[in-house]
Amino acid sequence: MSHDEKPADGYASPPCLAHEIDPAYFDPLGVTPQQAQDVARWRKAERVRLLAERAALSVDTRKAAAIAIAEHLDSLLAQRSIDINGLTISAWWPIKAEIDLRFWLAGLAARGARAALPLVETKAAPLIFREWTPDTRMERGIWNIPVPAEGPDILPDITLSPVVGWDRNGYRLGYGGGYFDRTLAAITPRPLAIGVGLNIAQIATIFPQPHDIAMQTIVTETGPRDPKQD
Secondary structure, three states, X not given: OOOOOOOOOOOOOOOOOHHHOOHHHOXXXXXXXXXHHHHHHHHXXXXXXXHHHHHOOOHHHHHHHHHHHHXXXXXXXXXXXXXXOOOEEEOOOOOOOOOOOHHHHHOXXXXXXXXXXXXXXXXXXXXXXXXXXXXXXXXXXXXXXXXXXOOOOOOOOEEEEEXXXXXXXXXXXXOOOOHHHHHHHHOOOOOEEEEEOOHHHEXXXXXXXXXXXXXXXXXXXXXXXXXXXX
């Protein structure tokens, strides 16, 4: 994640006014360097706000949300007639009060699917994925996040990605490193990309940039939200 540096006499450019932009007039393909810088600053502030809101929720609230999300994921896959037998589904090891779906991942093997976790092998490069079960030997990876210690690289058919924030067009606000977008752009064929987060994390827009890749569906504790169907 990049950090803006503040000169001794203040910012060299005007403060971000992204929150005042009407999303209907924002063209992500016509972003200027100044706009990109303003959006990066706005995202940084919005990320801090959303993470604080999520961290303030009780453990029981987050646990209830995880159970509801797991049920909605099963319903979504059934509605789309997706048989997960033989498929690889990736998710994440929860940090920073993220929704914990490890119980759902652990049950995939009994349904004929395999779970995978992402890890950073090379900084500023696409993620790689390794199979995970509750018995997998773990080690500390980048940012001290537990990752599978060994095993071959595998490609997911379905990717579940945690969202810090999300908008009605399916774009996700992550932690700012760009790893997930970079990974989706590199995988062929592209997996079914599902963003997972809390309903309170919805924002009007993330002001998508050319590198941002929209999720095909966002799933929260209130159910799936397909892009542009609100």
